[in-house]
Amino acid sequence: MFPVGGVGVMLLLIAVAALVAAAVAAALARRFGWQWAALFGLLLLSLAAIGVLTLIPANGAPGIVSAEGRLDHCSWDIGGPAPDGFWILPGGQRLLNTAVFVPAGMLLVLVAARWRSAWVTVPLGLAALAGYSVLIELTQLEAARIDRACDVTDVIDNVTGAVVGVLIGIALLPVVRPWRFGRATTSREPVASRR
Structure with missing residues (x-):
């Protein structure tokens, strides 16, 4: 039996x-300046x-999910049936x-762009987001008690969202300019040495 669930629990966990x-x-x-640290957070x-x-x-704690009622494999029916919408966002699951996944992709670019290695870090981060999605799906398969498939x-869909987020992040780079986020300056530091 899975003891927790529902929108209230989700909102509480997100607040924590x-x-x-x-x-x-x-x-x-x-160490890194408040702007970059905020993006990382x-x-x-x-x-x-x-x-x-x-x-x-x-939809709340599902209670007991019977062994007969759970799938023993992932569905490979690409674009197959999905539940109707979710309470936050109409238009389907x-x-x-x-x-x-869009915000994670966007923030990945803005966080990585502080360093010259971003051209390597962003593709690796995108691969990590894809791996995170796969891990979530495997967890849903193995943990039948959470009543997910x-x-x-x-x-x-998750990887598509991450890619869209990366593209949005790239478009935002000239506005946000995270490479300018340096260390916090102190009053003892000469003005000429500040960025």
């Missing part, structure tokens, strides 16, 4: 994740929110599966 992400950002701000929060939205039952279509 937001507090943890804010604490991590505050710890990193002194938001990236952590987006990853935690994905986990909560995909691994906590949306597939749209939500895509949208939930493993579906390859979800992975495709």
